[in-house]
């Protein structure tokens with residue numbers, strides 16, 4: 075297998091607790107390890123506040139990491155010289171949920187897409203303009219959009235502009251943070267199809283953040299499930315949806331409304347996710363877990379290997395059980 | 403059975419310097435006692451407007467009901483005064499919205515807000531209202547209701563606030579609950595809890611529910627019937643299993659093919675070309691015609707009526723009218 079383009083090793087992010095006395099802090103991301111290979115899409119799911127965006131920002135070097143390391147093509151961003159760092163950073167781009175606020179309202183579309191080129195040493199104006207036109211055509215926007223302002227575009231068109239801008243420096247990895255959550259279904263389909271097509275043509279890798287499991291399933295080859303800052307299960311997509319092993323993944327999957335199901339929605343747990351500022355002891359899912367035992371209340375489980383692609387962190391999982399199930 | 407709510411040919415216009423926007427363009431639907439009806443459609447299709455028309459909450463300065471009728475328990479609501487509406491709202495007709503924080507007063511504790519509603523609508527003493535309030539909070543499965551009485555809205559999570567609002571909405575014994583995207587801002591595990599709660603409590607009280615959502619999967623697992631809106635029209639309505647499994651309107655079909663699924667093979671998504679029309683200059687005839695893959699000549703000229711194609715199943719499309 076090829077080498078990962080992005081590797082996270084035991085990455086931790088701590089934020090100070092506002093208003094707290096002393097130097098109290100909490101962990102928004104807690105020892106996360108993850109590999110993204112060239113040309114693949116890794117989906118990151120989990121409920122609000124579990125740390126998905128924080129992880130994305132650290133990958134983008136928009137937030138400093140507290141502990142652990144992030145490697146891009148085997149190289150640590152933190153160790154790179156200023157010039158190298160710039161080069162590496164150009165290879166990672168991000169697209170946010172809300173294209174309204176991520177595009178400067180006073181710039182025309184042409185300027186928005188051109189800006190990263192200008193900042194990265196593309197001196198020739200004509201060359202830049204040609205490239206901008208090519209980029210816009212990659213996201214199916216014609217020349218007539220060049221002189222428009224963001225507010226003159228629909229939500230879907232604005233998201234196309236954000237994608238065109240992200241593509242401008244030939245990135246290898248794009249962090250997509252809820253790129254279709256603000257869009258209507260019919261427009262979401264356009265953007266998801268576009269992302270898939272660009273990936274195939276340009277061999278891009280995606281770190282795809284979403285709370286929409288159907289969208290994640292549609293685009294990802296691998297899915298990581300986060301709960302209170304930790305990855306509790308990671309697996310090939312088909313396996314995860316067919317055979318979820320972690321009680322939280324099971325709960326999540328049974329709570330999601332399914333278009334092909336007409337039975338009333340199941341309520342797996344009545345309680346809510348605790349605050350990251352006061353994480354429970356032991357396994358952080360234990361207050362909501364139907365299988366929690368004393369062991370779970372005291373010790374945080376490690377990620378265990380199910381197979382090369384599938385890992386789960388739960389005391390109740392034993393490899394043997396899985397094998398016998400597999401045989402049956 | 404007589405419908406509890408019957409909307410007929412309802413037109414709502416917004417007036418501005420740029421002209422009149424025909425935001426609701428003649429919508430028809432009925433809601434029966436004890437029924438759970440889903441109203442779905444993409445952003446701007448007129449879902450909230452429909453609910454606000456029923457509640458008499460249209461902005462008075464620029465919105466008018468140009469035509470049509472809203473019958474509630476056989477009584478005409480169109481033309482009622484604000485005073486008359488106040489006698490209905492929060493009593494016979496109640497509502498919950500997407501952002502519960504806006505509907506609660508941030509300056510008062512939960513207990514006093516729930517108690518106030520009960521005193522107002524049930525005319526009970528303060529002491530009795532307090533016991534009732536705790537009972538209602540428990541009924542919407544709020545843990546430790548006695549303690550929750552003493553906290554402020556900002557101290558609660560979004561899910562808990564929505565439970566409080568449901569308790570307030572249902573405690574006055576209303577016949578109709580209008581729920582406008584009540585779970586859109588919530589996580590899926592909390593969404594499942596709230597939808598289940600709405601279903602269980604309204605079932606036991608016999609309340610009818612109009613559930614507004616843009617999520618067809620929510621409709622599949624919560625509603626009995628569904629009405630699909632596009633640009634100010636209801637284009638298809640019927641039992642959930644008919645509309646979602648055997649859609650007849652080209653827009654409903656297109657919407658379903660645009661959705662990724664949780665199971666089954668991964669198929670390419672069919673996107674709908676073009677964008678939702680501008681209401682100031684809507685397309686002539688069938689408003690879907692510029693995006694419709696099977697549009698005919700007359701689709702541009704005349705608007706198709708919502709007609710029955712099967713029992714309880716209605717479609718507004720010229721292609722379907724042949725069969726009637």
Ligand SMILES: Nc1ncnc2c1ncn2[C@@H]1O[C@H](COP(=O)(O)OP(=O)(O)OP(=O)(O)O)[C@@H](O)[C@H]1O
Nearest residue numbers: 089090102121122123124125126127128129285350
């Ligand atoms: N700059 C910050 N300072 C302090 N706390 C923060 C900061 N950014 C995020 N957090 C906290 O870190 C945790 C993780 O937040 P994050 O935005 O990564 O979650 P998320 O999974 O992206 O959620 P959502 O689905 O709502 O976008 C939350 O508890 C959040 O309040």
Ligand SMILES: Nc1ncnc2c1ncn2[C@@H]1O[C@H](COP(=O)(O)OP(=O)(O)OP(=O)(O)O)[C@@H](O)[C@H]1O
Nearest residue numbers: 416425444445446447448449450451452461616681
């Ligand atoms: N106060 C207003 N003034 C002018 N136009 C309005 C006003 N309120 C709504 N509209 C227009 O009426 C149409 C229907 O709006 P409505 O809020 O009912 O949509 P919706 O289906 O609820 O959408 P969403 O899913 O985004 O909530 C929209 O095109 C909107 O722009």
Ligand code: SF4
Nearest residue numbers: 357360363370388389
């Ligand atoms: S470790 Fe224990 S509490 Fe945590 S998910 Fe597994 S069984 Fe549940």
Ligand code: SF4
Nearest residue numbers: 688691694701719720
């Ligand atoms: S009436 Fe015509 S344009 Fe409208 S949905 Fe039917 S076929 Fe398409």
Ligand SMILES: [Mg+2]
Nearest residue numbers: 126127128251
């Ligand atoms: Mg986020």
Ligand SMILES: [Mg+2]
Nearest residue numbers: 449450451582
């Ligand atoms: Mg609305």
